[in-house]
Amino acid sequence: MSTAATERLARLLALVPYLIARPGIRVDQAAADFGVPPKQLRKDLELLWMCGLPGYGPGDLIDLSFEGETVTVTFDAGMSRPLRLTGAEATALVVALRALAETPGVADTDAVRRALAKIEAAAGEAQPAGVVVGLAAWEGERTAKVRATVTEAARQRRAIRIRYYTASRDESSSRTVDPMRLLLVEGRGYLEGWCRQAQGVRLFRLDRIDAVETLDETAAPPPCAEPTDVSAGLFRPAADHEAAVLLLEPDGRWIAEYYAVDEVTELAGGRCRVVMRYTDPAWMVRLVLGAGGQAVVLGPPTLAERVRERAEAAVRRATCGATG
Amino acid sequence: MSVIRAERLVNLVLCLLSTRQYLSAERIRDIVPGYSDAPSNEAFYRMFERDKAELRDLGVPLETGRGVLVDQVEGYRIARRDYELGDVDLAPDEAAAVALAVRLWDSPDLTSAAEGALLKLRAAGVHVDRATPAVIEPRVRTSEPAFAPLLAAVQTRRAVMFDYRRPVPAEVRTRTVEPWGIVSWRGRWYLVGHDRDRAAVRCFRLSRIVGPVRTVGVAGAVRRPTEVDLLKIVTGSGDEPAIGTTARLWVAAGQAAGLRRGAKRVGARRVDGVAGDLLEIELHSPESAAGWIAGFGEDVVVLEPDLLRKAVYERLLGAASAAGNIDREEP
Numbered sequence: 001m002s003t004a005a006t007e008r009l010a011r012l013l014a015l016v017p018y019l020i021a022r023p024g025i026r027v028d029q030a031a032a033d034f035g036v037p038p039k040q041l042r043k044d045l046e047l048l049w050m051c052g053l054p055g056y057g058p059g060d061l062i063d064l065s066f067e068g069e070t071v072t073v074t075f076d077a078g079m080s081r082p083l084r085l086t087g088a089e090a091t092a093l094v095v096a097l098r099a100l101a102e103t104p105g106v107a108d109t110d111a112v113r114r115a116l117a118k119i120e121a122a123a124g125e126a127q128p129a130g131v132v133v134g135l136a137a138w139e140g141e142r143t144a145k146v147r148a149t150v151t152e153a154a155r156q157r158r159a160i161r162i163r164y165y166t167a168s169r170d171e172s173s174s175r176t177v178d179p180m181r182l183l184l185v186e187g188r189g190y191l192e193g194w195c196r197q198a199q200g201v202r203l204f205r206l207d208r209i210d211a212v213e214t215l216d217e218t219a220a221p222p223p224c225a226e227p228t229d230v231s232a233g234l235f236r237p238a239a240d241h242e243a244a245v246l247l248l249e250p251d252g253r254w255i256a257e258y259y260a261v262d263e264v265t266e267l268a269g270g271r272c273r274v275v276m277r278y279t280d281p282a283w284m285v286r287l288v289l290g291a292g293g294q295a296v297v298l299g300p301p302t303l304a305e306r307v308r309e310r311a312e313a314a315v316r317r318a319t320c321g322a323t324g
Numbered sequence: 325m326s327v328i329r330a331e332r333l334v335n336l337v338l339c340l341l342s343t344r345q346y347l348s349a350e351r352i353r354d355i356v357p358g359y360s361d362a363p364s365n366e367a368f369y370r371m372f373e374r375d376k377a378e379l380r381d382l383g384v385p386l387e388t389g390r391g392v393l394v395d396q397v398e399g400y401r402i403a404r405r406d407y408e409l410g411d412v413d414l415a416p417d418e419a420a421a422v423a424l425a426v427r428l429w430d431s432p433d434l435t436s437a438a439e440g441a442l443l444k445l446r447a448a449g450v451h452v453d454r455a456t457p458a459v460i461e462p463r464v465r466t467s468e469p470a471f472a473p474l475l476a477a478v479q480t481r482r483a484v485m486f487d488y489r490r491p492v493p494a495e496v497r498t499r500t501v502e503p504w505g506i507v508s509w510r511g512r513w514y515l516v517g518h519d520r521d522r523a524a525v526r527c528f529r530l531s532r533i534v535g536p537v538r539t540v541g542v543a544g545a546v547r548r549p550t551e552v553d554l555l556k557i558v559t560g561s562g563d564e565p566a567i568g569t570t571a572r573l574w575v576a577a578g579q580a581a582g583l584r585r586g587a588k589r590v591g592a593r594r595v596d597g598v599a600g601d602l603l604e605i606e607l608h609s610p611e612s613a614a615g616w617i618a619g620f621g622e623d624v625v626v627l628e629p630d631l632l633r634k635a636v637y638e639r640l641l642g643a644a645s646a647a648g649n650i651d652r653e654e655p
Binding site (some may be wrong): 021077081107181187293 | 326330331335355383405406410411413428433440452467506581582596622642644646
């Protein structure tokens with residue numbers, strides 16, 4: 001059976017109890033809660049209307065009364081409660097709640113713990129095990145302080161001024177930001193906010209904020225400031241990004257694990273070839289130089305040439321520095 | 325699913341929930357609408373088997389048993405206490421925590437499971453406003469293809485076999501593991517379990533698993549020790565102790581902003597005829613710092629300590645020689 005069909009059956013079994021708990025709810029509101037178009041929800045209701053208890057006479061079928069745009073269950077045919085959670089559902093929810101409960105400074109841990117206890121009690125037999133999420137981010141003392149200040153500013157809806165290091169351009173700049181929220185993604189903390197200099201929504205890595213000052217000014221991101229969709233990862237390659245082809249030696253493979261790469265081709269001897277997108281050539285040159293020969297630029301030729309020039313100049317100067 | 329089948333399945337659930345006695349397949353065929361359409365016995369049993377499997381996949385606890393009378397055949401029913409979700413009454417702040425937990429996952433498998441749980445909680449009368457924004461939004465992604473098969477193996481307690489790439493020494497080896505759990509730590513997923521080949525507890529990074537994960541043996545065969553802290557096994561294995569050291573560097577004027585961030589300027593000097601600053605910087609891990617410093621190329625020269633100077637020099641030499649050999653690397 002297809003996933004869509006399975007989803008529909010799950011929805012059909014949940015719909016009657018859902019409606020019982022909310023007499024007179026608007027059909028479009030119910031549709032939104034179930035994540036389907038109102039038209040689909042109406043079809044589901046029509047189907048349920050044809051279902052009931054053996055006998056299947058007028059008094060045995062599920063009965064619904066429609067009034068305007070609203071619906072109320074008048075007979076539930078014995079389907080008054082939702083189905084218990086499956087093992088997978090309990091795991092997904094309980095593991096996430098435990099992660100929130102055990103990471104200080106992320107959520108209201110008291111509320112999370114209470115919710116967790118109730119969900120665990122309701123899940124009954126479906127006790128999850130075997131998945132653990134540690135949400136704690138990499139952060140030193142300085143970043144922890146930055147995080148506390150930024151979190152408080154976001155809570156109080158206050159604008160902030162930050163000194164921010166942009167690694168791709170290797171430069172520090174001062175920016176005024178209207179905080180929107182903090183994101184904890186892939187083990188790092190980020191501030192998402194409206195950057196008044198860039199006139200756009202930006203993500204700022206907390207460990208690259210070198211100074212932060214809370215302003216006596218209300219944070220006012222413009223209405224067009226939409227939260228960033230990070231579901232596919234933080235770095236989203238764009239059409240205007242350049243692409244480098246890198247040959248990675250075994251000791252340079254960490255690059256393919258650490259950065260977003262595509263088109264990984266395995267080669268003999270544990271080496272691989274990857275395509276990696278980047279916004280600033282200078283950043284790519286720094287990455288390859290730092291890899292010390294464990295990453296080699298195969299293309300584009302201009303990038304390969306820049307790496308070679310920089311590497312040779314650096315070797316010459318390092319020799320001078322030692323003597324001079 | 326056809327309307328007919330969806331309707332039949334809902335009717336089947338209602339019918340089996342409403343009975344205390346076990347109903348035989350034949351009896352179900354007679355009373356639940358839809359089954360009478362089956363043109364033959366064989367067609368009916370095929371249909372009924374598929375329906376049972378579908379309901380079990382959804383988590384419907386179908387009970388099988390026989391009635392009290394002698395010669396009764398096997399039948400089916402659904403015990404209400406096993407079917408129904410227990411009472412859940414969440415305060416608004418608890419509901420907000422649940423909404424945040426559902427949003428935590430950016431994962432095809434876990435997102436849909438969490439959404440399924442949310443659907444049922446809502447059906448139980450809990451009001452969860454998914455749109456309530458939180459100041460801090462944690463997100464956990466699962467993008468590794470090995471995630472879903474390993475999660476299934478952990479949950480069914482079944483051993484697995486996969487090819488695993490080790491970076492040092494660079495090799496790909498087939499590993500057979502009794503999976504105890506999957507752990508997310510600092511943005512990476514790890515499998516923790518008993519490695520049968522090494523006869524020891526091991527952690528495996530999911531991103532280093534090459535190709536498909538195969539199951540080995542039967543479900544239920546893996547026994548996870550009860551007193552085991554999976555997260556601790558992962559966190560205890562990765563972090564090398566940090567050895568702090570102070571380095572002295574020359575940095576060309578106006579260059580290497582990244583290095584200047586954490587550094588103290590202690591003087592000025594010309595190197596190779598170029599004006600620059602003398603900086604002192606605290607380094608926590610000299611080995612990874614060498615790559616970072618080498619990245620700045622001719623704009624930075626390490627003066628002290630000697631070990632770091634040599635490490636950076638070797639990296640630059642390596643980069644220069646690799647860049648010079650590029651034509652031979654790729655015919």
